[in-house]
Amino acid sequence: PQFVDLNMLESIEGLTASQPELTGDNYLETAWNAGTYEGSQYTIPLDIHGNVMYYNTDLLEKYDATEFLEDNVVTIDEMLSLEGKLDEGDYVVNNALIEWVALGNVVNLGGQISDDAGNPTINTPEMKTVVEALKSIADKGLMTPYGEDGYAIFQAGNVLFSTDGTWTVTAHSSVEGLNFGMTNIYSVTPDKFTNRSSSHMFALLNNEERSDEKEAGIADFLDWMRENSLEWAEAGQIVASRDVFESPEYEKYPQSFFTSSEEEKEASYIFEYKYYSYVEQALGTVLNDMIHGNIEVDEGLQQAQKQVEDLIKENAS
Structure with missing residues (x-):
């Protein structure tokens, strides 16, 4: 646009x-x-290239979690059910492309990143629900630690799920001994899944x-x-x-x-908001800090909302 x-x-x-x-x-x-x-x-x-979730088949079997895949949507509740069951150094999920994970889940809850007038809508109840749900994974020690390379930890065989991109399949395939598959991005709800795409x-x-x-x-x-x-x-x-x-x-x-399937095709979701890049940039500035408790969720969302609004004003001028 x-x-x-x-x-x-x-x-x-x-x-x-x-x-x-x-x-x-x-x-x-x-x-x-x-x-x-x-x-x-x-x-x-x-093409479409977007957010997908890789899974380590060996770890899913080890922790009796293969049933998570049966309905094509892994939920946060299912992830949280593994609390206290993992060996030290193993994690349920990393934080790769976590902004995309959050944005897809906003769609799952019926939210959007702009209103009908084209104004950005980052600081919303839907976004807050999503961020708090992601934070719950980190709070329980199930997400790869803040500041560490969760992508590399997945390739090392210590993460059940990695939320990176379709293109990463080439890199994962080159890792000897890494047995993996591909599925949809995990969801805050069992009723819907969305793979943020472009x-x-x-x-x-x-x-x-x-x-x-x-x-x-x-x-x-x-x-x-x-x-x-x-x-x-x-x-x-x-x-x-x-x-x-x-x-x-x-x-x-x-x-x-x-x-x-038609359901899978529809799940590849491309945001068409004119200022989408500003939204992703602003969310990326604060999201990991909110998830890992370095700033309050309300404060982070207010900051992201203001950053997008300021960028739009700069663009207009």
Whole structure:
């Protein structure tokens, strides 16, 4: 949205006229819709890459927790049930991409990060509930310690769940002896799960000197990518092309789990708020401190709310 408002992008109308297969029906709906703004389409998606949860299969078996995975949503209550059952040095979950975990869980509770008028809504009852729930995990010693590399602790085999990104599958696969799987981000509620996501997209910068022939060549390239982007799955990405993610070849990749049902597709959630980056930045400034008790939750949320409001004012000026 910001690029469009700054008059930096043009719509893809000319591309779709040249290549009619470049249409929303041929892509993941979530990825396609992320490029729609004020009734016009400005992007062609390559993928969805987002927050996912890896699990250590050996530790799940060791602590009799494999049943957590049965309904595709691991809850915070299930995690808390492991209090007092872990060996010293083992943890239930790390704090990797914890801002994304929090934002997805706000959606689970029916909250949002902006109101209908476009104002940021960080300091809300939903966000407070989420942060307090995350804090309860840390308070019981079940989250990797503050300041330590929870990602590395997972790869060392001492964490049941790691909340990082789809692309991390390549790194985890290279760790000898690490037996892992992939599932949805854990939730504050058993009724819903959300995997905060984003998308790599192709867009056209405004350029009056671009010829019709060059634009037709761009369209041909994008259509070729639509048919031949399976290799992008090697990098752990959720490929946006329907031709690819519905193909038998794609099923061998663990991230195919996230296009295996309509419920999973809908769970890949892309925030479309114009100032989303400000929200993530402000939340990241205070979230770990709130979770680990270095500042009060109310104080941290007030600080994050003000930071986003100030950044928006700076942008407007």
